[in-house]
Every structure is written in C-alpha cells, then in structure tokens.
Amino acid sequence: MKINRGREPGTTSELRTANFTGDVWADPVLAETDGVLINNVFFTPGARTYWHAHHGGQILVVVAGEGRARTRDGGGKLTTGDVVWIPPGEEHWHGAAPGSSMLHLAISLGGHDWLDPVTDEEYEEGWT
Secondary structure (H helix, E strand, O other): OOOOOOOOOOOOOEEEOOOEEOOEEEEEEEEEEOOEEEEEEEEOOOOEEOOEEEOOOEEEEEEEEEEEEEEOOEEEEEEOOOEEEEOOOOOEEEEEOOOOOEEEEEEEEOOEEEOOOOOHHHHHOOOO
C-alpha cells in the first residue's frame, strides 16, 4: 500500500507544452504504477490536449470548472462532478471551455499515443 498526501512525493507542478494547446499544468498524484498513471490536470480557458488514445482507456473526474471531452464521433460539455470513461483506443481530446478554467483528475490506463493538434474549428464545435 502507498499513501500520497495530495501528490507524488518529490514532484512539482509542471507546465505541459508538448501535446497541448494553451497553458496546461499537471501534478502527478501517483507515479506510474502497473501501467496506471494518475494526474491532476489544470487547463486555463481554451486550453486543451491534442488528439490522443490510451491503450487501456482513461477516466476523467472533473473537479472544478467547465470543459469538453470529444471523440471523433462527437462529445459533450463537462462540469464539476462529471466522470468520463474513454474506452481503450478511442481517439479523443479534452480541455477547458473558452470562458472557464477546468481541473480534472486523469486516470490513464496503459500507454498512450499522441496524435495531431485539435484545430480551432474542432475546438469550437459544439459549444453553442
């Protein structure tokens, strides 16, 4: 058993620039263990991931703010308390709404593949 008090010991918040658009900060909650990686991820308004897929799937728990999660087939708006399950291999992105920051807990299962950036047009779809 391992108990962390808020984040992985010896780590600090890290500004993520590769594979993200806008300012995105990550705090490792638990270092990768048996293929599971857990991070608190903070997105400034309009910030988002690139398209990507997780080998074993991903769970997002929205802690604060508003955002969006989208697959190639569509997606939905997110708000505090929402929980998202993204199945293994499903290409998707997630990020903050244009006028809101968003904090989510990301539980990533297995490895992942980063793909192309989300275009402004793709980001703007579905907000209205």
